[in-house]
Amino acid sequence: MISLLLILFIGLAGGLAxxxxxxxxxxxxxxxPRLTQLTKTAGFIRLYEWGVAAGAIIxxxxxxxxxxxxxxxxxxxxxxxxxxxxxxxxxxALTEVLxxxxxxxxxxxxxxxLTIILMAIxxxxxxxxxxxxxxxxHH
Numbered sequence: 685m686i687s688l689l690l691i692l693f694i695g696l697a698g699g700l701a702x703x704x705x706x707x708x709x710x711x712x713x714x715x716x717p718r719l720t721q722l723t724k725t726a727g728f729i730r731l732y733e734w735g736v737a738a739g740a741i742i743x744x745x746x747x748x749x750x751x752x753x754x755x756x757x758x759x760x761x762x763x764x765x766x767x768x769x770x771x772x773x774x775x776x777a778l779t780e781v782l783x784x785x786x787x788x789x790x791x792x793x794x795x796x797x798l799t800i801i802l803m804a805i806x807x808x809x810x811x812x813x814x815x816x817x818x819x820x821x822h823h
Contacts, residue, residue: 706740719773 708769710716716733720726 710736715774723773 713796716736717726720732722728729805786795786798789798789801793821
């Protein structure tokens with residue numbers, strides 16, 4: 685019973701952490717408004733927001749279910765095109781707002797610790813990826 689509660693707690697904590705990061709990424713950095721500025725499609729901002737929210741919900745649900753899709757091979761072309769388009773536009777919008785982290789650090793008074801914070805983020809991603817590939821792939 686205790687192990688089940690621990691698993692539930694860890695799952696909830698992980699979900700809250702990822703969800704918080706996702707919301708911060710979208711709202712604090714202003715990714716969606718900047719994306720609409722770059723593409724000159726500000727009239728469709730609600731569709732962008734609904735698309736991102738629906739994608740996060742559906743993607744989360746699919747990652748829990750691990751479905752197999754039996755699609756014809758030619759379906760990979762438009763799916764890959766839309767995936768690449770989304771990643772490219774998101775990367776373009778992100779590069780436009782990357783100056784947020786130094787400004788935020790300066791405003792909250794930790795600008796002298798910015799290198800440490802960035803190294804913690806990088807090392808956390810590296811060790812998290814290594815843990816995933818070493819532990820989960822081989823077990």
